[in-house]
Amino acid sequence: MSVIVCSSLFQNHLTGRGHPECPERYSTIYNALLNAGFVSDKNFRKPRLATKDELLLCHTEEYVELVEREVLVLQQELRFLTTGDVVISPASYDTALFAVGAVLTAVDAVMTGDARSAFCLVRPPGHHACRFQGMGFCLFNNVAIGARYMQKKYGLKRVLIVDWDVHHGNGTEDIVQNDDSIFYFSTHQAGIYPGTGMQSTPTILNCPITGGVGSREKVLEAFDRQLKPAMALFKPECIFISCGFDGHADDPLGGFDLRDKDFYDLTEILKEIAHLYANDRIISVLEGGYNLSAIARSSVQHLLSLNMNIK
Numbered sequence: 001m002s003v004i005v006c007s008s009l010f011q012n013h014l015t016g017r018g019h020p021e022c023p024e025r026y027s028t029i030y031n032a033l034l035n036a037g038f039v040s041d042k043n044f045r046k047p048r049l050a051t052k053d054e055l056l057l058c059h060t061e062e063y064v065e066l067v068e069r070e071v072l073v074l075q076q077e078l079r080f081l082t083t084g085d086v087v088i089s090p091a092s093y094d095t096a097l098f099a100v101g102a103v104l105t106a107v108d109a110v111m112t113g114d115a116r117s118a119f120c121l122v123r124p125p126g127h128h129a130c131r132f133q134g135m136g137f138c139l140f141n142n143v144a145i146g147a148r149y150m151q152k153k154y155g156l157k158r159v160l161i162v163d164w165d166v167h168h169g170n171g172t173e174d175i176v177q178n179d180d181s182i183f184y185f186s187t188h189q190a191g192i193y194p195g196t197g198m199q200s201t202p203t204i205l206n207c208p209i210t211g212g213v214g215s216r217e218k219v220l221e222a223f224d225r226q227l228k229p230a231m232a233l234f235k236p237e238c239i240f241i242s243c244g245f246d247g248h249a250d251d252p253l254g255g256f257d258l259r260d261k262d263f264y265d266l267t268e269i270l271k272e273i274a275h276l277y278a279n280d281r282i283i284s285v286l287e288g289g290y291n292l293s294a295i296a297r298s299s300v301q302h303l304l305s306l307n308m309n310i311k
């Protein structure tokens with residue numbers, strides 16, 4: 001069984017009229033999953049607040065205090081965080097703490113046997129958040145903190161983070177680049193924001209792909225021909241997914257041509273890897289995706305795969 005960690009409070013992080021990372025992203029995906037039968041009393045979990053010490057697993061104390069301080073002075077207005085292109089509102093700090101806490105809740109559910117896998121329906125997203133800087137709509141790096149928390153609390157030695165967002169997760173790479181216990185794999189569109197992700201190392205496998213026609217096949221091929229052989233050597237004990245749906249052909253901020261069903265197929269590949277090496281453990285965390293209809297349909301396909309029994 002897969003659990004869904006979510007809360008309507010994720011709509012409290014406000015970004016202003018016309019901003020692509022809007023509260024409607026949460027409600028649209030939630031309603032799609034509810035209508036598809038994926039949200040029930042049996043598999044619903046509420047997130048908890050992350051603690052400051054848990055944020056410090058990946059971020060500097062100076063940065064955490066900067067975010068708290070800059071949000072605290074807000075009344076009703078919206079502003080940009082001084083470190084980068086992140087709109088903050090009065091509820092942004094607490095909402096971001098719950099986003100991290102949702103991933104930690106999912107980790108506990110999966111590691112205690114309460115669930116085989118989990119989907120964290122959260123915002124703000126996280127994969128652009130570096131150790132000392134928020135940027136790209138992201139305040140704290142939800143996935144990276146979750147991976148470090150899992151290692152610290154449960155003693156896992158090898159964790160895989162798969163990032164299929166159309167934008168490179170520069171923040172995640174920044175955090176884990178010198179940590180050979182975490183393998184970071186990313187398929188992303190070359191040449192768009194944030195302009196990183198062109199180099200690889202023994203535990204960072206970046207697959208920059210040109211946008212446009214044929215990018216779908218290249219993404220699927222990277223998973224099949226690059227990720228799978230790499231994992232035969234690394235043998236991860238858990239898989240985290242930075243689950244951006246902005247690789248969809250209908251997304252306004254990306255140039256890939258993925259379709260709804262491709263997110264099912266990508267999930268199936270990760271389930272195969274998890275079954276071989278990670279006791280079926282997968283924790284998926286929402287990142288980007290800005291066409292409301294596309295993210296609704298794609299999330300249903302993703303959960304269809306997560307909730308199917310391993311063959």
